[in-house]
Each structure stands twice: as C-alpha cells, then as structure tokens.
Amino acid sequence: MADNKGVLVLCETKEGKLASISAELLGGGSKLAKDLGQELSAVLVGSGVGDLAQEAIAYGADKVYVVDDPLLKDYQTDSYVPVMEKVAKQAMPQVLIMGQTSTGRDLAPRLAFRLNTAAALGCLEVAIDPQSKKLLQTKPVYGGNAQAVFTSESFPQIATIRPKAMAPLEPDQSRKGEVINVDAALDPSAIRTKVLEKVPEEVEGIKLEDAEVVVSGGRGIGNAEGFTQLEELAKILKGAVGATRPPVDNGWVPTGAQVGLTGKIVTPELYIAVALSGSSQHMSGCSSSKTIVAINKDPEANIFREARFGVVGDWKKIVPAFTEKLKELLAK
Amino acid sequence: MNMIVCIKQVIDPEAPPASFKIDPSGNKVVPPAGVSPVVDPYAEYAVEAALKVKDASGGKITAISLGSNQFRDIVKKPLAMGADELILLEDEAFDESDSWSTAYALAMAIKKIGEYDIIFCGREASDWNAGQVGSGIAEILGLPSVTLAGKVDAADGKVKVQRKTDEGYEVVEVSLPCLITASNEIGEPRYPTIKGIMGAKKKEPVVWKPADIGVEAAQIGASGRHTMLLKLFQPVREGKCEVIEGDSLEEAAANLAVKLREAKVL
Numbered sequence: 001m002a003d004n005k006g007v008l009v010l011c012e013t014k015e016g017k018l019a020s021i022s023a024e025l026l027g028g029g030s031k032l033a034k035d036l037g038q039e040l041s042a043v044l045v046g047s048g049v050g051d052l053a054q055e056a057i058a059y060g061a062d063k064v065y066v067v068d069d070p071l072l073k074d075y076q077t078d079s080y081v082p083v084m085e086k087v088a089k090q091a092m093p094q095v096l097i098m099g100q101t102s103t104g105r106d107l108a109p110r111l112a113f114r115l116n117t118a119a120a121l122g123c124l125e126v127a128i129d130p131q132s133k134k135l136l137q138t139k140p141v142y143g144g145n146a147q148a149v150f151t152s153e154s155f156p157q158i159a160t161i162r163p164k165a166m167a168p169l170e171p172d173q174s175r176k177g178e179v180i181n182v183d184a185a186l187d188p189s190a191i192r193t194k195v196l197e198k199v200p201e202e203v204e205g206i207k208l209e210d211a212e213v214v215v216s217g218g219r220g221i222g223n224a225e226g227f228t229q230l231e232e233l234a235k236i237l238k239g240a241v242g243a244t245r246p247p248v249d250n251g252w253v254p255t256g257a258q259v260g261l262t263g264k265i266v267t268p269e270l271y272i273a274v275a276l277s278g279s280s281q282h283m284s285g286c287s288s289s290k291t292i293v294a295i296n297k298d299p300e301a302n303i304f305r306e307a308r309f310g311v312v313g314d315w316k317k318i319v320p321a322f323t324e325k326l327k328e329l330l331a332k
Numbered sequence: 333m334n335m336i337v338c339i340k341q342v343i344d345p346e347a348p349p350a351s352f353k354i355d356p357s358g359n360k361v362v363p364p365a366g367v368s369p370v371v372d373p374y375a376e377y378a379v380e381a382a383l384k385v386k387d388a389s390g391g392k393i394t395a396i397s398l399g400s401n402q403f404r405d406i407v408k409k410p411l412a413m414g415a416d417e418l419i420l421l422e423d424e425a426f427d428e429s430d431s432w433s434t435a436y437a438l439a440m441a442i443k444k445i446g447e448y449d450i451i452f453c454g455r456e457a458s459d460w461n462a463g464q465v466g467s468g469i470a471e472i473l474g475l476p477s478v479t480l481a482g483k484v485d486a487a488d489g490k491v492k493v494q495r496k497t498d499e500g501y502e503v504v505e506v507s508l509p510c511l512i513t514a515s516n517e518i519g520e521p522r523y524p525t526i527k528g529i530m531g532a533k534k535k536e537p538v539v540w541k542p543a544d545i546g547v548e549a550a551q552i553g554a555s556g557r558h559t560m561l562l563k564l565f566q567p568v569r570e571g572k573c574e575v576i577e578g579d580s581l582e583e584a585a586a587n588l589a590v591k592l593r594e595a596k597v598l
Contacts, residue, residue, distance in 0.1 A: 074502075077467075077477055102497040106479045109431065109464035113471035118432065118558035121456075121463045136562065141460050142361060143345045145352040148460075149563040192476035194505045196492070201500035209498075237598070255517060261345065261458065262373065262516040270597055280349045287567075291597045293588070294573065302349050307573045309595075311588050313581040321585035329593050 004155035006038040008065075008093035010084070011056050012103055013046055018055045021099035021163050026059040028126070028166030029097055032135070035128040036094065039063060043087050045080060047073035050181070057177035060169050064177060065091060069184035074195040075103045081110050083184050088115060088156060090182065095135050096156040097126065104160040112158050119158035120150045124288065126159050135159065143261040144284025163209070164267040164288070201256060206240045208257065213239030214268045216259055216286070218276025219246040220296070220315065227253055230274060233323045236330065242266065244282045260285035275315045278303030295319065333391030333486055335382045336445060337452045338438055338465065339375035339410055341402050344368065345458040352566070359561050361459075371409045374454025376521040377514040379410045382452050383522065385486045392416045394445060398437055400424045404537070411532035412524030418537040419445070425542050425553045430460075433556030435468025440545040442473065450491065451511040455480055466513035476510045482517030 009029040011022035026042060033040035042061035044052055046068065053064040065087050071079055084107060088096060096111075098104035100122045112119035120137035124147070127136050135157040141148045151157070201207075208214065215234040217227055227241065234241045242259040243252070259266055260282040271289035275296060276282060283306060286292070294307035295315050304310050311318050344367050351364035363369070371379075382393045395410035398421040411418050421441055429437070442451060451473075453466035470477035482501055483494035489508055494501045496515050506512075524532070542552055549555060576591055578584035592598045 076504075077479075102480060102495070105463060106467065106477075109467035110471050110477070112464070112558075113432075113435070113468045116558075118430075119464060120559065122461065139461070141564070142343070142352065143458055143461065145349060146354060146361070146564055146566050148561055148565075150559045151562055152559050154558060192507045192510075193478060195502050196505055197503040198497070199500045199502070249520065258516075261461075270592070278349075279346070280352065281345055283349075291592075291595075293592070293597075299575075304573045304575075309576060309588060309591060309597075310573045311576050311581070311584045313584065317581040318585040318588075321582035322589055325586040325589035326592075326598070329589055330598070 004092050004094040006041055006091070006093050007033040007036065007095045007097065008041045008043060008088070008091050008156065009061070010096070010098040010104065010107070011042045011044050011052070012099060012101060013044070013049055013052060018052055018059070019099070021101060022056070023059045023168035024164065024166040025097055025099060025161060026056060026061055027168040028161065030060040030169060032095055032126065032128055036133060038094070041065060041091055041093065043067070043084070043091070045072055045083055053179045055171070057175050058171040058173050062177050064179050065182050066179060067182045067184050069186060071186045071188060071191070072184060075106070076191055076193050076195065077106055077110055078191040078193060079186055080107050081114060082186065084111050085114055086185070087182055093156045096158045098160045100160040100162045108158050108160045115156070117154040117156060117158060118152035119160070121160045123159045123161050124165050126161065140284055143281050144287060145280040162265060203256070205235070206238065208240045208242055208259070208264055208266055211240035211266070212268050213237040213270045213272070214242045214259070214266050214286070214289070215239055215272045215274065216242035216244065216276060217247060217274045218244040220275025221247060221252065224252040229319050233272070233319060236323065236327055237270070239268070244276045244279070273303050273307065274319060276303060277301045278306050333385060333389055333450065334448045335385065335391055335393045335450045335452060336442055336448045337375070337378050337382045337393060337395045337410060337415065338469070339379065339395050339397045339407065340372040340457050341369050341397065341399055341406050342372045342457060342459045344370045345373060354564055354566060359564050369403060369406055371406060372454055372457045372459070374456055374458060374514065377516055377518040378452040378454045379413055379415060380521040381481060381484050381512065381514045381518045382450070383414045385450070385484055386414065389486055394419060396421065396438065396441055398426050398429070398434060400427055408532040408535070408537070409524065411535055412528040413522055414528060418535070420537045420539045421545065422539050423541050425549055428554035428557070429552065430557040430559045431462045431464035431468055432558040433552045435465045435472060436556060437545065437547055437552050438465065439469045439472035440547050441540060442469065444545050449508045450486070451475070451509070453511065453513045455513040455515045466511055470511035476506050477512070478504050478506050478510065479513040480515045481512045482515055484512060
C-alpha cells in the first residue's frame, strides 16, 4: 500500500461550473497534499465537464482526471462507482475526499466497500497526522453530542466533508496542470437505475443552506402565525427561516425548514435561535454557525451554553422590539 | 413483495444533552441512567417505508437487528408497527462493530433469509451517524441501491424512489431486488396499535449466532472493523453567553440589536 500517494478530490459541477463545494475541497485538499509533501489531483466526472479542468487547476489541482461520458450526465450509483473505482486504481491516491452532498453520501461508502477500504462521512475536519502521515477524520457522532476522530489502515482513506468546512484558495488562472482523460467504458446494461425526473425544491426567498442569517424557531413559537414574525425578522436580515423538529411535526412550517440531525445542516454567519431549547439533535444542524444568538424564557436552556449572545424572556415581547431596532440600525 | 428492514437499538437520541457521558476509556458512550434505549429513529423511517409498500401492494416484512443485550420490548417495535418477523443477530462477538463488520454480518444474514425484493435501512443510525451500512450491504450482495429515499412506490416489479438531493429530489426507478435507505422525508413512523402490541408480545424473535450465518470471528465485531476510533470527545462549549439586559424585555431586545451591530455580527 506504500504505492498510494497524494490527495484526490472529487469535483462536482453545478450548472456547467465547478460547484462551490469543489473549490472548498480543492482548498482543503491543497493543505493535505502540502502536509504529505505530495500532489493534489482532482477528478471531474460527468457529461461535458472536460472544459472545467482548467478551473480545477486554478483552484489548486496539479493534475485533473476527466471522465466525460453522456452516461454520466446524472449521478447514479451504478455508473459513478465503477468510474471512480477505475480512477482510484489509476491515480492510487492515499486520500480521497468528496463533499457531504447527495452524491458524496451515496458514492463514498459504496466505493469504500468496493475498494476494500474505509470511509468517514460528514467530516468537520480532516488533517494529516504528523507522525503516521495518516488522514485523521473528525466528525460529529451521537447527533452532535460528541465528536469522533477516525483513521484507517487501508488506502485510499476516503472522507466526505461538510459544506463550508474548508475554504477555497484564490483562483490562479495562470497555474498549469496536467489533464488526463479516462475512458468511462461503461456498460449501459449494468446501470440498474434510471433517473426519471428531477424536481427542484421550491423555496421562497433565500435557500436555508445558503443563507448568511438563519432565524429558527422551536416548540415555544406555538403556532404557524408565530413563524410569520420570524419570517419578518429573517426578511430584514436577508436571511431564511429554520425550525426544530416539533414545529415541522406540528405542520407550522414545511419539512424543508427543519434544521438538525434529521433535517438540514446550516452554517450561517448568524443563527438566531428563538424559543428553542438547543437539543443536541437540533444543534448538530447548526452548531457550526459563526455566531449563535439565543432568545428563550428559560435561562437554564441548553441553547445559552451554545450561544454567544442571548436575551432571557418571552420571545413575543423580544422579537418585535429586536426587529424594529434592527430595521432602524440597518436603515442608517 | 418480500421486504427486509435492518433496525438497531440505540441510546435514545432525544435524551437530555446533560445526560450524555463518555466512558473514561474514551471510546464509548455510557448509557444514561434511567433512560431506556429506543429503536434508531432512522430505522423507524425504514420500517415505515416498508409498511407503506405493504399497505399499497401487500407483502411480508422481516426486521433484522444486530447487537448484544437487545431488549425484547424495544426491538419488537417493528413487529408492533406491522412487520411480520423479527430476526436478532445477537452475540457479544458483534459488539464494537463498525460499518464494515455490521454490513458484512447483516449481508450474510440476508443471504441466509434468501428471498427478498427490497432491503430497507435507515440512511444512517443516530449513534455513530456513519451512513454506510446500507450501501455496504448492497455492495456485498451486488444489488442496486438508492439512498436518501423520501418516498417509495412499488408496482409491477419496478420500484420508484423519490431520492432527496441537494437541489430538491429526483425520481429514480430501480430494478428488483434492491436496497433502499430511508430518510426522514418518508414521514412520521406510525404508532403501534394495541392489536399490534399484543401480537408482538406473543411473537418470539428468531435468534441467530455468528455460526448460524456462517461468519468467522475475524470478520465481525471489533475484529472486522476497517476503521479505527482514535478519540471520542465532547466538544468544549465556550459557555460564554453574554446575556443582554435592559429595564424591559423590549429594551433588552433593542440592546441586543445594538450589540450585534457593535460586535460587527451584522
């Protein structure tokens, strides 16, 4: 296994461009490659993706493997796994990282089993151990109650990384790199699934995962009308509204608004937690927010242990006054 | 339609965060005193997905659970919800499994069951949040898989799955037999009925030991792991919440807005 060298990053594309997660992974991957003293490679898989190789190089890749085939237009387990198996066997990386996306979450474990190696999904941080030179994979477990550091003896060491956990490098269009085309050589009859339709999520305003500010409410909001006040606050902050599980279960907000272990993971600059206790199930979806602000009537609520700023009291009195004051301050 | 659902007994993820403790050995969690374990919530979504298929087109559901010290009252919940059979892979040799050793043992047990059209798993389990066992089973058994399912419709030997994606969802058609992992979009798992609970009480699970499924000690539990847990820790919370006050709540609220501005958060 001493033959495995370097870091390989799976680059996903979105609307004909490199997806933001890919630039992040190349940024984080550069650091890993540097710590190993080895190369950073990228792999582009899809249909009509070859043109993006230079972009991957600009973001830090030394080498780009391109697998371009009409059969790879949509992500499907049965087409992407054999292609990635082929690239992994050709590139022989020590480390393979992907995004914690719907693609990475499906591809990483299945590929790990196929290559008889191990993966860690949803990592917050990965680093090269200075002694063993192994990849150390840190991820939340027990719904965010704890974090675990894993490693493995087999190569490639595979990890999926949460969005926004790594920072992209400034792209340098003058960087030079090597582009290697790999033939997909897929047998269409071996693809046992068919993507019939893609339905984008309907969101009014800003998507929860992309919002810089998230205003979330819990059980204490009490009803759907209560959430309209949170929407007003979110609107003036150009943010989005989230929720814990009870408001979703009670139908006060749509399922897509749920933040937490069984919902979405958000990492905004500002997370305003209103009338929610801060259960670990919820916190695992928002604890990486830069600043957490808590508004809760219970001073003992767990959310005050997570928050940077807080006000203790009835949200019904606090939120309108807070909203008004912000309007005034932001108008200046 | 023959369906198999993989379930798991876990520490109740809804237990108060303060009750969460890590063993001094630094590699396992101490079950909180006085808090009963539960069926993993994601596994319940998997059971619900299978029950919805059974509601629509009939079939048989076999639940299978791996571990040691499985409380019968807990792991019988799928039976109470409407599953037909329960198989327990129960032995201390299964302890400290990772995704590899779990998927391997479950795949071997599923092979022994023999007849199946759909295998359901939760998209991950609420304890280690690994999210790999379903894909692992599919790979070992050579089956097509669809992960992150929000809805499953089975008709005429074809299965259509609404698979959650980062953009929304996609509808994927998959051939049988296949493996599907269920996400929370499946919808709230049903409560067991009184009749279901009574039926489950009377039903004894089938217990299989490693030898019954033809696995070697080296391939299961801690010996079969591909991952090494180096450290398990509780992230230190700063716990430095600055509580903003005022003569009234309204004033405190206004002061909070000013504070956020001053701290350049906004």
